[in-house]
Amino acid sequence: MASSSDFQQDRHSFSGSPQKWNDFELPGDTLYYRFTSDMSNTEWGYKFTVTAGHLGRFQTGFEILKQMLSEERVIPHLPLARIWEWQVGVACRQTGHQRLKAIHLLLKIVQCSTQRDCDLTLLKPLWQLFTHMENNLCHDVAKPGILLPLHRALAELFFVTENRVAELGTLQEYLLALNTEDHLHRCTAQ
Numbered sequence: 001m002a003s004s005s006d007f008q009q010d011r012h013s014f015s016g017s018p019q020k021w022n023d024f025e026l027p028g029d030t031l032y033y034r035f036t037s038d039m040s041n042t043e044w045g046y047k048f049t050v051t052a053g054h055l056g057r058f059q060t061g062f063e064i065l066k067q068m069l070s071e072e073r074v075i076p077h078l079p080l081a082r083i084w085e086w087q088v089g090v091a092c093r094q095t096g097h098q099r100l101k102a103i104h105l106l107l108k109i110v111q112c113s114t115q116r117d118c119d120l121t122l123l124k125p126l127w128q129l130f131t132h133m134e135n136n137l138c139h140d141v142a143k144p145g146i147l148l149p150l151h152r153a154l155a156e157l158f159f160v161t162e163n164r165v166a167e168l169g170t171l172q173e174y175l176l177a178l179n180t181e182d183h184l185h186r187c188t189a190q
Contacts, residue, residue: 001013001014001026001031001032001033001048002026002031002032002033003026003027003028003030003031003032003093005032007032007034009093010027010093012024012026021046021048025057027090027093027094027095027098028093028094028095029095029096031050058094058098058101062098062101062102062105065083065087065105066104066105069105069108069109069112070108072112080109080112080113080117080118081117081118081119083109084106084117084118084119084122085122087102087105087106087109088106088122088123090102091103091106091126092125092126099150100149100150100153103126103150103153103154103157104153106123106157107153107156107160110157110160110161110164120161120164120165120174120177121174121177121178123157123158123161123178124177124178126154126157127158127178127179128180129154130151130155130158131183133148133150133151133154134151137151161174
C-alpha cells in the first residue's frame, strides 16, 4: 500500500499472518494497493479497513507546533532546520485543510527564524504548485480573480519568504534554486 501510484511514497508492505500487520496512516485522500498471491495455500487473501478523515496525529502535531512557534522564549531551543524540512514535506504530501495548516506553520517558521535556519530551496515543489495556479489564473480571464485559500496561502508564504531572503542578501540564489532550467529558458526567451 502506498500514497502514490508508483508505490514509491509512504509505502507499506505486508506478508504472512495478520499479526505481522500494523496500523498506519497515509497522507492525502487516495490509497493505492497491490495484492499478489504466491499460490502457496488455499487462504482467501487479506482484509483491511480504511478509515478516512482521521485527525489524530496531524491535528495534535499541528496544535503543538503552532503553540511552540508562538512562544518567543521557546523558539531559540527548537531545531528549526529539522522542523522546517519535515514541515515542507508535510505540506507537499497533504491535501485540503491539512496542507493549508502545514503552509501556515511554514509561514510562522519563516517569520520567526533569525538566521539561515531554513533551507528555503526545499520549497521548490510548492513553488511549482503556486506557479501552476498562477498560470491557470492568468489564462482564465473570463472568471473574476478570486484566489482559492491554498493559492492565497502560497502567495503569502512566497511573498514573506522572498522578503526574508532579500534581507539576507540571497534573493538571486533563492530564485535560481526554485526555478527549473526550462522555466529560466522560457523567461529569457520572453
